[in-house]
Amino acid sequence: MSVNQWHRVDPADIPDEGRVRTVVVDGHAVALTRCAGQLGALDNRCPHQGGPLGEGSIEKGWLRCPWHGYDYHPTTGRPPEGFSDGVATYPVDQRTDGVYIQLPELTSPPRTVADAMVETLVAWGVRTVFGMVGHSNLGFADALRRAEQRGDITFVGIRHEGAAAFAASAYGKLTGRPAACFAIAGPGSTNLLTGLYDAKLDGAPVVAISGQVPSKVLGRGAFQDLKLSTVFGDVAVSSTTVTAGSDHAELAALAVKHAIDGRGVAHLVLPDEVQAQPSTAPPRLPDGRAACHRILPAPSELTAAATLVRDARRPVLIAGHGARQAAEDVRKLAERLNAPVLTTFKAKGLIPDTHPLGAGVLGRSGTPVASWLMNESDLLIVVGASFANHTGIAPYKPILQIDDDVSAVGRFDPVTLALLGDARLTVSALAEMLGEVKAEDQRPDVATRWRIWRAEKARRVRDDRGHGVGAAAVFDALSRHLPTDAVLTVDVGNHAYSLGRYLESQGQPVLMSGYLGSIGFGYPAALGAWAAAPGRPIVAVTGDGGFGQYAMELTTAVKYRMGIKHVLLNNNALGKISKEQLAEEYPVWQTDLRNPDWARYAELCGATGIRVDASDQLDDAMSALFAADGPVLLCVEQDVALL
Numbered sequence: 001m002s003v004n005q006w007h008r009v010d011p012a013d014i015p016d017e018g019r020v021r022t023v024v025v026d027g028h029a030v031a032l033t034r035c036a037g038q039l040g041a042l043d044n045r046c047p048h049q050g051g052p053l054g055e056g057s058i059e060k061g062w063l064r065c066p067w068h069g070y071d072y073h074p075t076t077g078r079p080p081e082g083f084s085d086g087v088a089t090y091p092v093d094q095r096t097d098g099v100y101i102q103l104p105e106l107t108s109p110p111r112t113v114a115d116a117m118v119e120t121l122v123a124w125g126v127r128t129v130f131g132m133v134g135h136s137n138l139g140f141a142d143a144l145r146r147a148e149q150r151g152d153i154t155f156v157g158i159r160h161e162g163a164a165a166f167a168a169s170a171y172g173k174l175t176g177r178p179a180a181c182f183a184i185a186g187p188g189s190t191n192l193l194t195g196l197y198d199a200k201l202d203g204a205p206v207v208a209i210s211g212q213v214p215s216k217v218l219g220r221g222a223f224q225d226l227k228l229s230t231v232f233g234d235v236a237v238s239s240t241t242v243t244a245g246s247d248h249a250e251l252a253a254l255a256v257k258h259a260i261d262g263r264g265v266a267h268l269v270l271p272d273e274v275q276a277q278p279s280t281a282p283p284r285l286p287d288g289r290a291a292c293h294r295i296l297p298a299p300s301e302l303t304a305a306a307t308l309v310r311d312a313r314r315p316v317l318i319a320g321h322g323a324r325q326a327a328e329d330v331r332k333l334a335e336r337l338n339a340p341v342l343t344t345f346k347a348k349g350l351i352p353d354t355h356p357l358g359a360g361v362l363g364r365s366g367t368p369v370a371s372w373l374m375n376e377s378d379l380l381i382v383v384g385a386s387f388a389n390h391t392g393i394a395p396y397k398p399i400l401q402i403d404d405d406v407s408a409v410g411r412f413d414p415v416t417l418a419l420l421g422d423a424r425l426t427v428s429a430l431a432e433m434l435g436e437v438k439a440e441d442q443r444p445d446v447a448t449r450w451r452i453w454r455a456e457k458a459r460r461v462r463d464d465r466g467h468g469v470g471a472a473a474v475f476d477a478l479s480r481h482l483p484t485d486a487v488l489t490v491d492v493g494n495h496a497y498s499l500g501r502y503l504e505s506q507g508q509p510v511l512m513s514g515y516l517g518s519i520g521f522g523y524p525a526a527l528g529a530w531a532a533a534p535g536r537p538i539v540a541v542t543g544d545g546g547f548g549q550y551a552m553e554l555t556t557a558v559k560y561r562m563g564i565k566h567v568l569l570n571n572n573a574l575g576k577i578s579k580e581q582l583a584e585e586y587p588v589w590q591t592d593l594r595n596p597d598w599a600r601y602a603e604l605c606g607a608t609g610i611r612v613d614a615s616d617q618l619d620d621a622m623s624a625l626f627a628a629d630g631p632v633l634l635c636v637e638q639d640v641a642l643l
Contacts, residue, residue: 006093006100014039014099020063020074022054027106029054030090033063033074040075041101043088053087113242114143114275117252117268119283121180122152124256126207128171128531130156130164131182136224137211139275140182156531156560159552161188163524165195165208166550170489170511170521170528172204176325178259178266179528180207185272186224189231194518196235196265201515202321202346205259205266208236212271215243228269237262241269244277253284260290294422295404296429305400305419306433312379313440315339318362318393321346321514322384322403326423330383331355333431338441339381342370344391345496346514347384349488349505353450356443363391365500369449373442384423387412388515402426457502464615468639471498473615474569478541479504481622486537487511487529491522491546493576494643495569499541520549523566527553530562537626540566544595545574551601557631558606564631568598571638578640602633610634 005026013023013032020033022044029044031053042063044054051067058064062071062080071080077087091102118140133141147153158164164181171179181196183189189210199206210232212218213225229239238258240251255266297305309315316339319330327350334341334351340359341351345366351358360367362374374380374394383402387393395413402419403409409418419426460472475498482488482503489511490496496512511529513521526540547568557564574591581588599609608628612621612635625634 004102004104006102008097009099009101011098018058020054020056020058022052025101026103028103030101030103031056031063032101033058035061035063035074038075039092039094039099040077041090041092042072042074042077043090046070047085047087109142110278111280112139112143112275113248113277113279114140114270115146116249116279116281116283117242117270118143118147118153120249120252121207121256122147123283124253124286125177126153126180126256128154128156129180129182129209130158130167130527130531131180131209132158132161132164132184132188134184134188134211136185136188136213136272137182137209137270137275139272140209140211140270143275144182154531156527156556158524158527158556160550161191162195162520163527163550163553163556165192165206166198166513166518166521166524167195167528167531168206168208169195169199169202169204170525171532172199172206173202173321173511174487174509174529174532176205178205178207178256179531180209182209184211184224185213185228186226189228190226193231193235194516194520195524196232198513198516198518198521200235200264202513203263205263207255207259208232208265208267210267210269211275212241212269214273215271218271229267232265232267235265236267237264239267239269242271242274244274246274247281248274248279249281249284253286253289256286257289261293293404294425295420296425297419297421301417301419302426302429302433305417305430306435308379308398308400308417309337309381309430310434310437312337312398313438314377314442315379315381315439316359316373316377316442317341318344318374318380318382318385319347319350320344320383320385320391322405323347323423323427324350324384324509326383326427327351329424329427329431331357333381333427336431336434337437337439338443339439340370340373340442340446342366342374344385344388345500346510346512348500348503348510349508352507353504354506357446359446359449360504361500362393365390365497367453367501369446369453372449373445376445382415383427386515402430460502461615465639465641467641468571468637469612469615469618470639471495471569471643472502473618474567474636474638475499475502477618477622478539478567481619481626482506482508482539483537483626484508486539487533489522489525489529489538489540491540491542492517492519493543493545493574494571494579495541495543497576498569498643519546522546523553523564524550526564526566527556527562530557530564538562538564540564542566542568543575544568544570544572544593544598547598548593548595554602554605554607554631554633561630563629565625566631566633567625568633568635569638570595570598570635571640573640575640575643579643598633598635602631602635607631607633612636
């Protein structure tokens with residue numbers, strides 16, 4: 001039995017005659033009333049639908065529930081004559097120093113289904129949850145609160161659920177481990193979908209958790225009642241509704257397993273009342289539940305591949321995002337062959353541009369260095385790349401494809417030879433089998449092509465029409481100021497093409513919405529990168545179109561003191577779309593944007609705001625960007641003609 005204790009009410013919370021007010025005293029929500037000169041303290045929750053009585057009104061001596069009009073006596077809590085379902089009341093004492101209410105001591109809540117599931121997620125390595133707390137996920141949210149108090153998990157409360165999904169996707173892309181995103185039933189969950197499709201298409205593990213309406217009204221057209229497993233059926237590798245009789249911890253374990261094994265989204269639906277049900281089930285542990293994903297091709301296939309590589313005179317390596325964990329092995333093979341390494345845009349930074357064999361990005365976001373070397377090659381060794389049309393891998397060249405996804409092999413065009421296996425193991429094994437090779441030393445060609453391209457970039461850096469700053473100048477400055485251990489996130493638009501083309505990487509990874517190509521990814525992704533890589537500099541590069549979709553997430557960065565460095569290229573338009581309209585000989589129409597002064601906006605949000613209007617301001621601005629504490633937004637007013 002809990003002990004009742006007296007608690008003084010703030011004098012500002014005492015209602016006037018004939019009024020009721022909700023007051024929170026020692027964690028209890030109380031409907032405090034004054035009627036006929038008497039004070040009353042009632043449980044704030046109506047016993048019928050849970051309506052907040054403190055938001056009701058006193059009419060003709062009765063306290064009326066604001067939700068469905070049921071009446072109670074404002075001091076005794078009794079219903080009108082003929083009814084028996086009253087409201088609990090608490091003793092009130094008016095003393096010389098104020099009004100006191102006697103309340104039971106708060107007790108520790110029982111362990112719940114949500115606790116068992118959260119503890120299981122933690123046991124399987126989920127350490128960060130991005131989301132928004134709401135009415136249909138309160139039980140799970142409280143389990144997250146307790147886990148955060150124990151130091152088991154970090155919760156990042158965002159301003160829009162789409163940002164939560166993008167952040168979780170970026171976390172998975174950077175680490176290979178799942179984060180979770182979390183929303184209410186109905187629109188909260190549907191808001192997750194775009195970010196989750198980004199995770200699906202880029203192979204990022206994510207656990208998505210949806211609250212749901214109570215089971216007794218599920219499927220009956222209740223408020224926010226959607227068939228969420230149907231809604232998520234295409235985006236998720238698994239979608240499971242948890243019921244009262246489910247093995248709750250096991251379903252949480254399977255969700256993480258499916259996200260990791262399927263390199264995609266696993267979805268859990270939690271009806272409101274199930275979350276708070278008592279549970280004694282222990283968390284399910286990952287021991288013995290996972291197999292090694294790293295496989296090797298058959299020896300005969302490796303022998304055939306080694307013969308192909310051994311006979312090539314001008315091989316080049318093309319590394320995609322799937323080669324991220326094999327960067328060192330790719331470099332060693334390149335050095336063995338004296339062959340250049342080109343990367344897809346998603347793999348930018350896998351080999352530094354400063355390496356004698358680093359040739360930058362291939363394709364629409366790439367450099368003429370990479371395209372020239374591919375065109376002069378006699379064998380393409382493609383590791384972990386998707387062959388997307390934006391990359392432009394030449395299908396008419398002899399191709400050795402290395403990938404651990406059988407569906408990726410020959411996806412668009414036939415290849416000469418394919419090795420199905422883990423990138424690290426396969427590239428290493430291939431290198432060991434080579435023996436003497438016929439490859440020419442292509443380092444001089446790489447150096448020559450870089451000299452030509454850097455001379456052209458220098459001319460573009462100097463271009464100045466007096467109408468803002470060109471993209472080449474922006475990324476020239478960022479290249480010189482960017483910390484070597486930084487993580488970059490980039491949005492969709494002209495600025496992204498310019499980053500791929502002009503930014504010279506020293507090995508910094510770049511996170512992007514690769515195959516979905518979703519505008520708005522850049523800044524929420526920086527939230528995910530911050531959680532995934534604490535202590536590393538996080539740099540978001542966006543346009544005004546993309547940032548405008550999630551601009552309020554800057555307040556999230558301020559709230560959690562995320563030291564995100566944001567470079568915003570502002571052209572007051574959807575510049576990429578304007579460019580495409582012109583290319584198709586359409587008039588430029590409805591792509592202009594009305595923006596605030598972004599630097600001042602940042603200051604209003606509590607961040608540091610910096611504005612650049614001319615190229616000669618860039619170096620000082622970049623120095624200030626990386627020297628400032630907390631979130632910083634550097635707005636560069638861009639010349640749209642100098643992309």
